[in-house]
Amino acid sequence: MNKTATILMLSLAGSMLLACGGKAPEQATPVKADPTEHNATIVNTAEHKVVVYQVFTRLFGNQNTTNTPWGTLEQNGVGKFADFTPEALSAIKAMGTSHIWYTGVPHHALVRDYSAYGISHDDPDVIKGRAGSPYAVKDYYNVNPDLATDPANRLAEFEALIKRTHQHDMKVLIDIVPNHVARAYQSLSNPPGVTDFGANDDTSVEYKRDNNFYYVPGQPFNVPAFPASYKVLGGDAHPAADGKFNETPAKWTGNGSRAAQPDFDDWYETVKINYGVRPDGSYDFDKLPADYADKDWPAHYAFWQGKDVPDSWLKFRDITQYWLDKGVDGFRYDMAEMVPVEFWSYLNSHIKHKNPDAFLLAEVYQPHLYRDYIRLGKMDYLYDKVEFYDSLKLVMQGKGPTSTLVETQQRMADIEHHMLHFLENHDEQRIAAPEFAGDAKKGMPAMVVSATISTSPTMLYFGQDVGEPGAEDAGFGKASRTTIFDYWGVPHHQRWMNGGKFDGGALSAEELTLHNFYKTLLSFTASAPALMGEYTELHSANLAAGTAYSEQQLAFARYNDRQKLLIVSHFNSENGVSFGLTLPAELITKWQLADGRYPLTDKLTDTQYTLQVANGVGTVALQLAPLASVILEL
Structure with a gap:
């Protein structure tokens, strides 16, 4: 189903059903993917991306x-x-x-x-x-x-x-x-x-903790008033396409509508499940202690x-x-x-x-x-x-x-x-x-x-x-x-x-x-170990370098002790671009690269490039066609 309207509804209204929510020294301000930080549940032991x-x-x-x-x-x-x-x-x-x-x-x-x-x-x-x-x-x-x-x-x-x-x-x-x-x-x-949802519900009340659904007591469900532009089954004849559906009493609709006749834009084909959240938004079950976020x-x-x-x-x-x-x-x-x-x-x-x-x-x-x-x-x-x-x-x-x-x-x-x-x-x-x-x-x-x-x-x-x-x-x-x-x-x-x-x-x-x-x-x-390693953004350094690099490109490095990658994408669909990609001294130090020339291979095309390191700073000459990218392996 299209979620756009619902996302807007949730952000504006705040549904009552939402919960409360190398080996060189580290560079000065690294951005490192750490799935274990603040979360003991998922420990990233995988060697490759899913x-x-x-x-x-x-x-x-x-x-x-x-x-x-x-x-x-x-x-x-x-x-x-x-x-x-x-x-x-x-x-x-x-x-x-x-x-x-x-x-x-x-x-x-x-x-x-x-x-x-x-x-x-x-x-x-x-x-x-x-x-x-x-x-x-x-x-x-x-x-x-x-x-x-x-x-x-x-x-x-x-x-x-x-x-x-x-x-x-x-x-x-x-x-x-x-x-x-x-x-x-x-x-x-x-x-x-195992019994069906709603089989044992008390339908005489709007809410009861162990009811599976919410109800509109005393009111039957009415099919939405469809707009003139909409015909059930495109207007094809069907014996049950009569604008009626037998549901007494009416249940709350899937997106939370409490009306016996939901709107066409509601998820009228579905009914809301009750998880022990009272109609006023309070909880009818044990709450998790806050420290369980770390368990x-x-x-x-x-x-x-x-x-x-x-x-x-x-x-x-x-x-x-x-x-x-x-x-x-x-x-x-x-x-x-x-x-x-x-x-x-x-x-x-x-x-x-x-x-x-x-x-x-x-x-x-x-x-x-x-x-x-x-x-x-x-x-x-x-x-x-x-x-x-x-x-x-x-x-x-x-x-x-x-x-x-x-x-x-x-x-x-x-x-x-x-x-x-x-x-x-x-x-x-x-x-x-x-x-x-x-x-x-x-x-x-x-x-x-x-x-x-x-x-x-x-x-x-x-x-x-x-x-x-x-x-x-x-x-x-x-x-x-x-x-x-x-x-x-x-x-x-x-x-x-x-x-x-x-x-x-x-x-x-x-x-x-x-x-x-x-x-x-x-x-x-799926097979690149560096993509489960560290990340360093190269965007800021290259914007500041005064080359043709611009807000239409994005560059970053991904690496671990087994593999080092430089990744650059060009988002302009009409014009190519040429520039020297700068690798700042912090990254060169972390990769333990001495001054010199290092071969690079683009893993998308097998094209060969060269990384030139001089005075502790790296440069790669790039010429990218419209919408082109490179994944350069050192």
């Missing part, structure tokens, strides 16, 4: 090119678990991928009739699109039947995909959406002793033993434990900031107790909450959207200076290892879309910076590597973002699939060049 490949599972393997707006599955096709063949997984692995985030796996509400498999009908009046939002989960103990070759065997097909992914040396991530579920949640696959997950796990916690906490504990048992290696949490941080301490410590290596990634869009959700909530990683991505987007659009990136990196140094970097995901506009940069090549210098400036994981969204612009209005999904609501084919990505060969054979020369750039860059980052 690379996450996010794939929208429903779209990935679809080879149908019809693309009729509001089209049915039969018209437009759908991708399957089976489309992740050994060839597909090998091609994904070749891009340096360590983790695949299979987006949209849990069974969510959708319009298609699966009653032959015992699945109840979903009402199109409370579904976004025809294929439905992956964030309106209907059954947490099963998977989307659209994704299975045989819907009756859908869970086994996903288990087979987990196994195939592991055989290709990659980990599996899936979505968990603790803040809300579909309006008509109904699990067909609950393990023994590890075993201490958090021990804290919650014997505590009486709300029923919703137990339900999500059971859900995550179920998927860990299936072989899932971690979770991406939707809108984590809308759920209290104590719950995350409880849930994540229970996950780590079962699998200490589990990968836990969360959406949190308010920077003042970042450290609480990492240190108290025991998240491994958060989206670095509001800080690094937003700043980098402005640079790509020619609206911001690269100095902002230097300042952001330094300000986030204490938690930079925990801040996942990306340029695209399912919520954000495609780089090639006119609404963003209008040219996929403008993502090239940005991706170099994003993937190398810190020890954080890097995420690549499927289709980004071939310049997919998300140009079509698919129905509920609109241009600039690849739809997550509709049955659709993704044209540029389909050319990379090349009929199931996954060799890029149908790409244009320009698309293939872009793909090979991403493949070279990300496979390098």
Whole structure:
């Protein structure tokens, strides 16, 4: 779902559900990535960076090119678990991928009739699109039947995909959406002793601690008043598209709306989960002592033993434990900031107790909450959207200076290892879309910076590597973002699939060049030990050097005792630039370089350069084409 309006709402209103939140001497003011500082939970022992490949599972393997707006599955096709063949997984692995985030796996509400498999009908009046939002989960103990070759065997097909992914040396991530579920949640696959959300609720009251939902007593739910521009299913006839949905009493809507008739811009297809937060915002559970920010997950796990916690906490504990048992290696949490941080301490410590290596990634869009959700909530990683991505987007659009990136990196140094970097995901506009940069090549210098400036994981969204612009209005999904609501084919990505060969054979020369750039860059980052080491910004020294270096370039060094790198990106799309890159004396001393000449190799192109050290200061002569970057290894 598009989070823009919600982020604004949270920042302005302050939701009542948010929690409170070499070996030479060190240079004088180093900026060093230290994931253990202030946080005993995550100790960075990895030698190489994590690379996450996010794939929208429903779209990935679809080879149908019809693309009729509001089209049915039969018209437009759908991708399957089976489309992740050994060839597909090998091609994904070749891009340096360590983790695949299979987006949209849990069974969510959708319009298609699966009653032959015992699945109840979903009402199109409370579904976004025809294929439905992956964030309106209907059954947490099963998977989307659209994704299975045989819907009756859908869970086994996903288990087979987990196994195939592991055989290709990659980990599996899936979505968990603790803040809300579909309006008509109904699990067909609950393990023994597990009841559905809301099954035991007292619906006569707005709030009770162990209710799973909040209620509007005495009032039935009413479908939003849709704007004239919107027609359910694009106006196609459907027996249940009658402007009605039976829910009595009405429940609070997923984004926190307490109205019996939410607005069209609300998350009306979902209902809010109650975590023991009273309607006045006070907590109905034990709070974590402040010093638990400095304690590890075993201490958090021990804290919650014997505590009486709300029923919703137990339900999500059971859900995550179920998927860990299936072989899932971690979770991406939707809108984590809308759920209290104590719950995350409880849930994540229970996950780590079962699998200490589990990968836990969360959406949190308010920077003042970042450290609480990492240190108290025991998240491994958060989206670095509001800080690094937003700043980098402005640079790509020619609206911001690269100095902002230097300042952001330094300000986030204490938690930079925990801040996942990306340029695209399912919520954000495609780089090639006119609404963003209008040219996929403008993502090239940005991706170099994003993937190398810190020890954080890097995420690549499927289709980004071939310049997919998300140009079509698919129905509920609109241009600039690849739809997550509709049955659709993704044209540029389909050319990379090349009929199931996954060799890029149908790409244009320009698309293939872009793909090979991403493949070279990300496979390098996944194997470069320096990127888990230290960082020194070279931007300030080079701005002061009086050369052609400007706010359209960004330069920094990454290094450890095994590898030394100089990284320079040029963001101008029209003109090249030539200058001598300055390496200040502090860095030369740290690298223990005597005066002389040192060979450098660009890891992106294998081009050779020379570092000249004279009087303790280094210089590299660079000539960069528009949108070019170099990663120079000493």
